[in-house]
Amino acid sequence: MSELRFPKINSVVISGRLTRDVDLRYIPNGTAVAKLSLAFDRSYQKNGEWQQETSYLDVIVWSKRGEQCAESLHKGSPVVVEGYIRTRSYVDSNNQNRKTTEIVANKISFLEKTGFSPDQDLEPASKTNFQKEDSEANITDDDVPF
Numbered sequence: 001m002s003e004l005r006f007p008k009i010n011s012v013v014i015s016g017r018l019t020r021d022v023d024l025r026y027i028p029n030g031t032a033v034a035k036l037s038l039a040f041d042r043s044y045q046k047n048g049e050w051q052q053e054t055s056y057l058d059v060i061v062w063s064k065r066g067e068q069c070a071e072s073l074h075k076g077s078p079v080v081v082e083g084y085i086r087t088r089s090y091v092d093s094n095n096q097n098r099k100t101t102e103i104v105a106n107k108i109s110f111l112e113k114t115g116f117s118p119d120q121d122l123e124p125a126s127k128t129n130f131q132k133e134d135s136e137a138n139i140t141d142d143d144v145p146f
Contacts, residue, residue, distance in 0.1 A: 012082070012084065012085055012103055014080070014103070015040065015079065015111075017038070017076055017077065017078050018036055018075055018076060018079065021074050022035070022036055022066075022069050022074075024069075032062070032066045034065075035058055035059070035060060035061075036061065036069060036073070037056065037057075037058055038059050038079070038103075039055070040055055040057075041053065058100065058102040058103070059081050059105055060105065061108060062104075073110065077112055078111040079108055079110060080108070082107040082108070084103070084104055085101060085104075086101070087101045087102075
């Protein structure tokens with residue numbers, strides 16, 4: 001039997017609104033990391049009636065773009081996030097092992113008028129310092145301050 005060639009795809013595009021203000025912190029090397037809490041909806045039909053389901057995920061935004069998010073976004077701000085899903089482990093304040101699943105943003109578009117130009121909001125990750133060598137190359141899960 002031949003080996004299954006399964007594609008390695010981890011990509012997500014999602015739109016939603018922030019459930020709280022942006023939490024901006026800095027890791028020991030001075031790199032900014034912003035945490036956004038995003039609510040998003042899904043509509044579906046059940047027994048002929050439309051239902052709505054709301055889900056929540058945290059979004060991590062690195063470097064200058066994270067700082068821009070903290071400056072321009074607030075609870076209720078609508079955004080479109082492109083990135084990948086990551087699950088990481090950490091120890092909470094009660095010394096308990098925890099896991100969290102989050103989106104790491106490669107690109108984030110502000111859908112409200114901000115202090116940044118629309119072109120800047122829509123730039124690809126490589127132009128907004130989201131490159132792996134800037135954001136995650138030397139960073140471990142222990143460095144993420146959330």
